[in-house]
Amino acid sequence: AQKVTQAQTEISVVEKEDVTLDCVYETRDTTYYLFWYKQPPSGELVFLIRRNSFDEQNEISGRYSWNFQKSTSSFNFTITASQVVDSAVYFCALSGNQAGTALIFGKGTTLSVSS
């Protein structure tokens, strides 16, 4: 079965702190894709990144960075120098052959950044 676990339900930080959101996944597929989405209060899910199982290179995009480690089945997301606008619910998701094109989401981590 495929599963995504985001153990952190809520995280609160003060502006300018760095914060890491954890994501652990389970799958028997050899080819799979991992995603991160952000859900602000308005409701829509905003796509942040897609990573395939053959690409373990870490990625940095501005203040965002992602660390993919197949050995520990983890795909963690770090926000550097957090800002109030980063406050949202963040979801990690997985898709692979078992579930076809369906995204299997974790329960999400609510990030609150205060000024």
Add this chain to the structure above:
Amino acid sequence: KAGVTQTPRYLIKTRGQQVTLSCSPISGHRSVSWYQQTPGQGLQFLFEYFSETQRNKGNFPGRFSGRQFSNSRSEMNVSTLELGDSALYLCASSLSRGRMNTEAFFGQGTRLTVV
């Protein structure tokens, strides 16, 4: 480029009624997926349509159905509404070349309340 548009944004229905939600994908996207989001179950995959055919289906009862039109617009229908169907229903569109899992872009959702 216009994003994914879902209508209506909010809906209140009575138990036993049926409801139809609409989704217009990003121009050029042929895959439309539907997800249900509730506080208890999180984000769950309902079904996916590609070129007017249901390509994938989640674990939901037959009361939940959908269809896709030739212009890629999609509708989902829920019959005999139950209180537990109260949720945010999100639609996602993607290019989805073949079965490759390209990134999905989400609409703002329809908030359905069943009373």
